[in-house]
């Protein structure tokens with residue numbers, strides 16, 4: 001089969017199978033009109049496996065055991081990883097101006113942050129920049145756990161190397177302390193400085209498989225711009241899982257376009273996109 005016919009060979013049966021498996025495994029719900037998008041994202045994988053069409057890929061997947069490595073690749077192909085440094089910056093102001101002073105007043109030992117859908121790392125590294133600066137002003141111990149279901153983006157997040165085109169997303173006041181721009185052949189890249197790395201841990205975690213195996217509870221969970229991909233039932237289930245992983249009195253921060261309104265949840269509403277666990 002030539003390339004043109006591969007591109008045309010969209011099969012409704014294969015599409016339905018792909019999206020039902022995606023939903024079952026990681027909660028991402030794909031609407032009826034997203035066939036082109038799904039096939040576009042899987043096309044490269046078909047070529048790598050030297051398969052002729054999407055039906056063949058669906059048959060291949062059906063023949064595999066539940067935990068076969070291909071399922072991880074399948075999920076990695078289909079996640080949406082759009083993210084930026086200092087995205088929705090009001091949340092970082094909330095962190096430094098309200099949450100952290102309140103936490104300091106309680107004289108606790110460790111400030112534990114979980115970034116629960118961290119994509120390629122811009123969000124957890126932003127948290128690291130912000131907390132590093134706060135700890136320089138007034139020292140305290142903190143940790144940041146950075147998780148995602150997509151193992152490819154986790155590798156990029158951990159590497160912490162980005163195109164200089166992204167540098168302007170980082171406010172000037174943070175750049176000197178946080179990033180080092182390459183010179184010579186690597187002058188199109190910058191990396192996160194080592195001083196920001198020691199508090200950071202990376203781990204693969206599926207938000208729809210709670211209880212999570214994380215060994216600690218968190219003062220705040222950033223779970224932003226991932227709930228939009230879930231159905232209300234899945235959001236409710238994830239909200240419960242996050243609740244169990246949060247310390248009493250701890251906070252949940254979700255994306256500005258997301259809400260727990262109309263979702264069964266124990267979280268108490270604080271203000272748009274911010275919730276709190278009972279103290």
Ligand SMILES: C[S@@+](CC[C@H](N)C(=O)[O-])C[C@H]1O[C@@H](n2cnc3c(N)ncnc32)[C@H](O)[C@@H]1O
Pocket residue numbers: 026027028079080081082083084087116117118119120123147148149150153205206207208223224225226229255
């Ligand atoms: C659009 S990005 C959001 C990144 C970042 N939180 C932000 O707001 O910029 C959504 C991320 O959620 C991750 N994701 C999707 N389903 C997930 C699940 N079930 N468990 C964990 N992460 C998931 C995707 O892999 C993707 O990296």
